[in-house]
Amino acid sequence: MASLEQYRSKRDFKKTAEPAGKAARGKKGKAGGIFVIHEHAATRLHYDLRLEHDGVLWSWAVTRGPSLDPHEKRLAIHVEDHPIDYAPFEGTIPKGEYGGGSLIVWDEGTWVPEIDPAKAMKKGHIDFELKGHKLHGLWHLVRLKPRAGEKRDNWLLIKSDDAAARPGEDILKEAPESVKSGLTVEESARARSRKVRHSNKPTTGKAKVPAAGQLEFIARASRSSTRR
Ligand code: MN
Numbered sequence: 001m002a003s004l005e006q007y008r009s010k011r012d013f014k015k016t017a018e019p020a021g022k023a024a025r026g027k028k029g030k031a032g033g034i035f036v037i038h039e040h041a042a043t044r045l046h047y048d049l050r051l052e053h054d055g056v057l058w059s060w061a062v063t064r065g066p067s068l069d070p071h072e073k074r075l076a077i078h079v080e081d082h083p084i085d086y087a088p089f090e091g092t093i094p095k096g097e098y099g100g101g102s103l104i105v106w107d108e109g110t111w112v113p114e115i116d117p118a119k120a121m122k123k124g125h126i127d128f129e130l131k132g133h134k135l136h137g138l139w140h141l142v143r144l145k146p147r148a149g150e151k152r153d154n155w156l157l158i159k160s161d162d163a164a165a166r167p168g169e170d171i172l173k174e175a176p177e178s179v180k181s182g183l184t185v186e187e188s189a190r191a192r193s194r195k196v197r198h199s200n201k202p203t204t205g206k207a208k209v210p211a212a213g214q215l216e217f218i219a220r221a222s223r224s225s226t227r228r
Helices: 005-009 117-123 185-198 212-226
Strands: 033-041 045-053 056-062 073-083 091-093 101-113 125-132 136-143 153-159
Touching: 005 073, 033 056, 033 125, 033 185, 045 073, 045 101, 045 117, 056 153, 091 185, 101 185, 117 125
Parallel strands: none
Antiparallel strands: 033 045, 033 101, 045 056, 056 073, 073 153, 091 101, 101 125, 125 136, 136 153
């Protein structure tokens, strides 16, 4: 069974609202599952691609985000497995904590590997289909040969040249919003911090995340107040 030891050792769950999670039992004889892409406004903005496998989410930090252009090869740093519970997570990790900054669910759906994903992972070449709101069609994840002294596990994320490819387009600019709340990462962070400031309830336990409707209202209000 996959392990979340590395995931847990990096985080203090008294300080971050991220789920501590559990490695779920992997589904026997079933490859693929859910996928999610978190836009993560950490010290450096990046997009975390997560693919369900064997009860956890395989994760890559895609520094410049996914591209629908097959000529664009995007660096994807393989990072620690995340719990399945992490998939719907949106929130702000406090400054100074691991990954400090805000996250939104930029896209979600299901993924279908072309071959046994465990074998593909070992080989360092995963061909798969995405069925999301924003991302569709075939994709490739290809592991790079480590250079001397390279500590990171670097891969490339590349769109396959198929019917879902859109050369020259920038999906990150065209569709920047959360598929859950409709807000950009900046808007949802702003709305959340306002909500916390205006709340008169004692803040015990985990921070309460406002409902999507509320967030949209707050963001719209803040947008119209800054427009002159
Ligand atoms: Mn991240």
